[in-house]
Amino acid sequence: MREIRAILVLNTKRHKPLWEAGSAEDFKKVFIDCVECFPGGYFLCNLPRNENNMVFETTADGTKKGIMNDWDLAPVVDENAATHRTGTAPFVSKDLLVATPPPHVYRHDLESFFYILVWAAVHHDFLAKTRMPTVPALVHWASEDFETVLESKSYFTEISHCETVLSTVIPDSTTLLPWIESLWNMFSDAFQMTQTIKRKKKSHPGSEFPDWDNATLGDKLPFSHL
Numbered sequence: 001m002r003e004i005r006a007i008l009v010l011n012t013k014r015h016k017p018l019w020e021a022g023s024a025e026d027f028k029k030v031f032i033d034c035v036e037c038f039p040g041g042y043f044l045c046n047l048p049r050n051e052n053n054m055v056f057e058t059t060a061d062g063t064k065k066g067i068m069n070d071w072d073l074a075p076v077v078d079e080n081a082a083t084h085r086t087g088t089a090p091f092v093s094k095d096l097l098v099a100t101p102p103p104h105v106y107r108h109d110l111e112s113f114f115y116i117l118v119w120a121a122v123h124h125d126f127l128a129k130t131r132m133p134t135v136p137a138l139v140h141w142a143s144e145d146f147e148t149v150l151e152s153k154s155y156f157t158e159i160s161h162c163e164t165v166l167s168t169v170i171p172d173s174t175t176l177l178p179w180i181e182s183l184w185n186m187f188s189d190a191f192q193m194t195q196t197i198k199r200k201k202k203s204h205p206g207s208e209f210p211d212w213d214n215a216t217l218g219d220k221l222p223f224s225h226l
Helices: 023-040 106-123 138-143 145-154 159-166 171-203
Strands: 055-057 063-070
Touching: 023 055, 023 063, 023 106, 023 159, 023 171, 106 138, 106 171, 138 145, 138 159, 145 171, 159 171
Parallel strands: none
Antiparallel strands: 055 063
């Protein structure tokens, strides 16, 4: 029996990439729009997270509106939370960079948004509407070897490495630093707490930690904190 196929053509407005926002302030508006529209979509499908999924359009009154792109490429969420890894290496959550990823949870996407924010501050020249080459401080984030990416992102939770990365932020994007520093503190605290719990479980086999919620890392990474 011959398989029936059909050609589908999408006719949509031409949206622009993040680095064409025009200013760091306009980028902030676009970024928040994308983050706020994501929760509803998360429970329906797993959209690969990367900077190309986040675009914007300019409305009639000149306001820039952020849009999450490529929903047609996103697989439907498995209710059984099957392990999987989606996204581009620089923006993938640390948990998902291992050989056998754990079940995907929402905080993995929040972590991806954080990495996109850092990447944009360092590489997107909003005034020139240009995406700059990868800086040496983040070159390992773009490695094809996920172990290398994981190691580099783990170093990023150390204040010295974080300062090295943030010293490369494009001058016109320094207004993004308060956001990045606040989120860095939040994620670093959550990751450190995770290591503490792991050590306790190892030293006390069989012990339970009922107050520990792995989906939010002890409620340190809920959506309301982003």
